Amino acid sequence: MSHAWWRTGAIYQVYPRSFQDSNDDGIGDLEGIRQRLDYFVWLGVDAIWISPIYPSPMYDFGYDVADYCDIDPIFGSLETFDRLVVEAHGRGLKIILDFVPNHTSILHPWFQASRQSRADPKRDWYIWREPAPGGGPPNNWLSNFGGSGWTLDAQTGQYYYHAYLTEQPDLNWRNAQVRAAMHEVMRFWLRRGVDGFRVDVIWHLMKDAGLRDNPPNPAWTPDQPEIERLLQIHSTDQPEVHDVIAELRRVTEEFDDRVLIGEIYLPIDRLVAYYGEDLKGAHLPFNFQLLQTAWSAPRIAELISDYEAALPEGGWPNWVLGNHDRPRIAARVGQAQARVAAMLLLTLRGTPTLYYGDELGVGPVEIAPDQIRDPWAKREPGLGVGRDPVRTPMQWDATGFAGFSTHEPWLPLTRDHKTRNVAVMRNEPASILSLARGLLHYRRQHASLSEGSWRLLDCRDELLAYERREGDDRTLVALNFGSAPQGWTPPPGTPALKIAISTHCDRQGEAVGPTLSLRPDEGLLLAPG
Template sequence: MVRVDHRQVPWWKKGVIYQIYPRSFQDSDADGVGDLVGIKSRLDYLASLGIDAVWLSPIYPSPMADFGYDIADYCGIDPMFGDLTGFDRLLSAVHARGLRLLLDFVPNHTSDQHPWFIQSRSSRENPKRDWYIWRDPAPDGGPPNNWISDFGGSSWEWDASTGQYYLHAFLTSQPDINWREPQVREAMMAVLRFWLDRGVDGFRIDVLWHIIKAATLPDNPINADWTPDRTQRDRLIQLHSTDQPEAHAISADFRALADSYGDRVLIGEICLPNDRLARWYGTANRPQVHMPFNFQLIESVWDAAVIRQSIADYEASLPEFGWPNWVIGSHDAARIAARVGDAQARVAAMLLLTLRGTPTLYQGDEIGIGKVTIPPDRVRDPQGLRQPGLGLGRDRSRTPMPWDGSTHAGFSTLDPWLPLNEDWPTRNVAAQDRDADSLLSLYRSLLALRRSHDALAIGEITLVDAAEDVLAYQRRHAGESLLIVLNLGGKTRPLMLPTKTCVAEVLASTLLPSTASRSHRAFRSVDNVLAPDEGLVLRLKEKH
């Protein structure tokens, strides 16, 4: 079989990214919070898992009002996590294992404790006043427009000392930067250069579609479809406060800088419909981010027909040069196992790692952490605290990683900053590492399969007909044809093979090995079936 020359394929196209939430990965200094030394101590685990790159949520100095997404210094490390020397050691250790390291870049806003904002707030005449978005009150003395913060309440905060409002898309302690100010652009590009010079392999760019606002700041339209069970933000359509045309030039400048450093990658957090999301790839002559994050598997109902249509629509929306990507979990969303259950979490793993495009795996999903109950007195997330009752709290997906059955699950010697998953004594890395039937073992086998079969890593995709509740697609590359069939339901379904093909080999199954072996013998029978909650990767051959 002809093999692709991987030297001609960027690493981020055939690789798998693993997101670490640093507060919750591994504590090394007995304060109940994860840190860089802790991450470094677990790199062998990540290498053995079979991922290619690690993305760290923010580790910069911060008051932690929004747990690191309120940055007080873009070019430092918060003492909670370590220091720059420790970061350099971590980066070297990551590279020594053949892995890449991505950082979170937060360009839309800073902390109100950032020196830039302290200066901007000091007076209307300060040289950095225009580094943020300040406006006079409306004629009635209220906010300049009707914009609503993503965390609820007005997007405007009154500053009595200077007699103006400042804009904040999130918390009042996260003032939005004014990207129409040239000096701001220069300063933020310098931030990217600081880390690229240090050797990082790229960035995930936070809320990129928020980065610039309509110049005249008009009111956003009322959302006629809003209902009280939705967030306050959704009362309005964010027509003028997000996804402005000028933002694409900024994104293209980011890309040009990253490309000047060689094999780097930019991933944009952009929550938009397919047609608008695709614009963030830019053009062949003026590219923007390498991958605008695709959250459809997080947002979709778990239904084969719905997901099939989502895949088709997403693939159709991509520009010719655009590379797809998929995620099933993140630090902002409910856990995949909590959404679909243990059996379907195995199917979700196979889906994530066999679709065309770059997968991002969120820490803990590989062992199936499910719903975690956060007692009211331990809720930490400001989004959940500010809008209770809507299920917006993100603590549920940020709980500490359970490593073993020892006290505090091997995460810390102290009670962690958030509670562990209740089943941590049995659902932990060490327990699943010893179990060939575990979800962790399935992830490892699927990740190894991606490495050994270019059809899964970089091959084309074709959706194929399947029975009810079943999602099926072919992946092809260099003469190899693989069929992935996923039963997203709890009933036995017929297995439908493409015309003039038969199964040459079963490469992977979501079922336990003892069960899978019996299932695989069924391929020699007339009535081929898929068991409930079964997913298969099959190598096909032509039927003569």
């Protein structure tokens, strides 16, 4: 257990529509991912997490599943998937599949049966309720994409609940048949060789049994998404969810060496509960705190310390800097600090998850009004909630469509894609891609980074310094979060140090004197020497 691959390795998220198009339709696919397997090996990641690839009408681009046990033709076939798994395993790579158990598509046969009549055997597989007294939705719950979370079905005269789009009805996880059916879905993919699941909105699976109204959020303002108007205390994060997750964990444990990861947007004190009693919940409840915190040394030092202190004994930490729902790190903190962020992510204690394109420093992408694809952006325009800018095509080379496709992609490329691409940057020693690769390989070679403890050494102004140690293997990290130079004196008794990696991609092998000088926006990885 102490050396499980999901503890020591690095995970890389692929948004399949946007990674590599192999059939020239402008949309990425599984064969495209297979063709790029050698890139993952070269980069130095250990596992590939693939966002949903199931048959879907694509109202929410695959997060509205119409069949849990097949592949959408847009992405390929089960045979394509099987070949991808075999070839990935042959290169020492793991495959993690996105699992979407909270809701289905309205086109899923389960929901089609459920809405036929109130007496249908699958009626209770979804959350159906009578209108409120006097008419209207059963309670005040909101959709995460704006508007009511309830839709009236004219045929049966009841409302069904959907935490997201009307076309994404929520399953009723209080129904034992639903749970058993979803466990069989997991087994279907585990038998095909997947190495684990990332479970979508895992904290949503159970709702308040009484469907009580959510209370108002006193901090909400009209310039925020409507979902923030209420505190989601009855529609999410219910105590019974931990029993559900323990059951999912038991299914994964029917197979050797698999991982269960949960998507959870909650404060630290509630997040860590998802490790479960006796650590029988999610192996890795995704820690998204770096996506939401202020980018400053004091705040991040406090966040790391709070998270480390809150972890249950034996719980393995993890860190995420980017995903398909939140603005890219380079767009949030700028190109210079994106390098510091890469060093932070890959040197903290725990499993890091990288988002495709962040290793290139992909920043803001302009999405014209007629190019908007995200349903949330269409439902709540003007609030900046659009996720299209973080789902644009991977940039492989300087050809017409950046090597992603020979056809115009489904979303636009960055303006600088002729120079911000793998082919150009892999040959530039000073590129962020070279930095990310160097950090990944260094992490793999040093137990202090892949398994070791974490200890805060210093935090002042915009400087953050910490130590990672495993036995005799020791690594120190010093990060300058500011645009002015910083000096730092290592603690008394620290052995002689040398610079192993600088985010500026120079100074390698430089001996460290009594005082270390960090340039603006520089991070340094220090080794004994």
